Structures are given as structure tokens and as C-alpha cells.
Amino acid sequence: MAKKSPQKTTGPKPRYSREKIVELAVDLADAQGIGAVSLRAVASSLGTGPASLYRYVKSYDQLTELMVDRISAEYDFDACTGSAIEQLVNIAHQGRGIMRRHPWVPLIVLQKQVMTHNSMAYLERGLLALADTELSAAVKLHTIAMLNSLTAAFALNDQKQDEQQEASAVNEALQTGAYPQLLRTLSELKQPLDRDNAFEQGIRTYLHGIGVGVGVGKH
Numbered sequence: 001m002a003k004k005s006p007q008k009t010t011g012p013k014p015r016y017s018r019e020k021i022v023e024l025a026v027d028l029a030d031a032q033g034i035g036a037v038s039l040r041a042v043a044s045s046l047g048t049g050p051a052s053l054y055r056y057v058k059s060y061d062q063l064t065e066l067m068v069d070r071i072s073a074e075y076d077f078d079a080c081t082g083s084a085i086e087q088l089v090n091i092a093h094q095g096r097g098i099m100r101r102h103p104w105v106p107l108i109v110l111q112k113q114v115m116t117h118n119s120m121a122y123l124e125r126g127l128l129a130l131a132d133t134e135l136s137a138a139v140k141l142h143t144i145a146m147l148n149s150l151t152a153a154f155a156l157n158d159q160k161q162d163e164q165q166e167a168s169a170v171n172e173a174l175q176t177g178a179y180p181q182l183l184r185t186l187s188e189l190k191q192p193l194d195r196d197n198a199f200e201q202g203i204r205t206y207l208h209g210i211g212v213g214v215g216v217g218k219h
Contacts, residue, residue, distance in 0.1 A: 016046060018056040022066045026102070029067065034104035039063065065114045071102050072118035077125045085207050087129035088143075091122075092151045092203045099155035106152035106159075113145075122148070135211055143210050150206060154199050 024045050029037050039060060043050040057063045075094050080087040099105045108114070126144035135143065174183045207213065 015048075016053070016056060018066070021046075021053060021056050022063070022070050025063055026067050026070055029104040030102055034064070034107065037063070037067075037104075061112075064108055065112075065116055068105060068108055068114045069116035069118045071098055071105060072116075072122055074098050074101075075118075075122060075125075077121070080125065080129065084129045084133055084212050085204060088126065088147055088207055088212070089200060089203055091126060091129070092147055093200070095148065095151040096155050096158075096199060099152060100158060103155075103159055106155045109148060109152040110156075130212065133212060139210065143207070143212065146206065146210075147203070150203060154195075154202070158195065 021042055024042050025037050028041060028045070037060075039050040039053050039057065042063075043053050046053075057066065075091070075098070077091075079094075080090045082090075099109075123141075123144055126147065127140055130140045130143065133140070173179065174186070
């Protein structure tokens with residue numbers, strides 16, 4: 001009986017990888033903003049045309065979802081301990097830190113729901129924190145979604161590009177006399193707002209208001 005010859009694989013080996021493409025896209029967004037990211041721009045970084053990337057990434061929307069998935073791997077969920085509130089506050093602080101490192105993330109988070117591997121791990125860990133609460137399933141899901149949205153909103157507010165120019169414009173508006181209550185309140189401020197403290201208190205206030213902390217056990 002004749003021996004069978006070993007099967008040969010056909011077709012060229014992949015020139016790139018999805019991981020490399022996403023890595024380049026994240027680096028580009030970190031350096032120049034999300035507006036600089038496109039399949040064409042990433043392909044140019046690789047020295048090729050955008051058509052060659054379609055076997056790895058189908059569209060710009062999928063690329064941005066994969067980018068969010070990549071940065072979502074930066075969470076350290078092992079560091080989340082204590083009560084449900086303490087765990088969620090920890091997750092929120094980590095999220096704000098990640099969004100500071102990647103300033104393009106908040107807008108994407110606020111504009112679309114991303115359900116990829118690491119994004120689902122975020123949701124899973126948040127639900128674990130709420131497992132012993134008396135919240136309904138719907139409220140638990142809403143709570144985690146809102147936690148992410150609140151974090152993104154705070155992170156966007158952190159991104160003041162030109163505070164001096166903005167302050168000047170505000171001062172000019174205040175001097176018109178159209179905002180007497182705002183002018184009086186600002187004049188009574190003894191020191192600038194502690195944004196880190198305001199962030200944590202905002203998250204805690206929301207969680208208390210939604211019912212986290214009522215009938216809660218500890219993990």
C-alpha cells in the first residue's frame with residue numbers, strides 16, 4: 001500500500017495579526033486622539049494598504065471595540081475587596097486612571113456599548129460585587145452600566161486642555177451680572193475643588209442612592 005504523503009497547507013501565512021493592528025491603533029489614539037485612527041492610518045503604519053487589514057478587522061467600528069477591549073485588560077480586579085460599595089469604588093478609580101492614560105476612551109464608552117471579552121469581564125466583576133445585594137437583575141446591570149458612564153463623564157471633565165483660557169471666558173461672562181448666584185458662590189470658595197474627592201463622593205452617592213449598601217454582604 002502506498003504511503004500517504006503529508007498534507008500541505010495552502011495559502012500565504014498571515015502577514016499581520018489582529019493584536020498588532022489593535023496595538024498600533026491604541027498607540028495612535030493615545031498620541032494623536034481617536035480622530036487620527038482609521039484603517040487607512042493603521043495600514044499606513046504597517047506599510048500596507050487598508051484592504052490588507054480587512055481579514056483581521058472588518059470595520060472601523062470593530063476596530064474601536066477591539067481598542068476598548070485591549071485597554072479594559074488593564075483592570076486589576078484582584079485588588080477589589082471589601083463591601084459591594086468598596087469594590088465598585090475601586091473599579092471606578094481604576095477606570096478613571098485607565099481613561100486618563102487613554103483620553104480617547106471616555107467618548108467611545110459614552111457613545112456605544114462594547115461587549116467584548118475584557119468588557120464582559122468588567123461587567124462580570126461588577127455583578128460579582130453586587131451578588132449579595134437585594135437589587136434586581138435589571139438594576140444590577142443598570143448600576144454597572146451607570147458606573148462606567150459616570151466614570152467616563154468624570155474622565156472627560158478631567159481633560160481640560162486650556163484651563164486658563166476657559167477661566168478667562170468664564171470670568172468675562174460672570175462680570176456681565178447675568179449669573180449673580182454663580183458669582184456669589186464662586187467668590188465664597190476657599191480653595192479649589194478636590195476632584196479626586198468629588199469623584200469618589202459622586203460614585204458613593206450614586207451607589208447609595210441606587211440601593212447598594214442595603215442588605216449587603218461581604219465577599
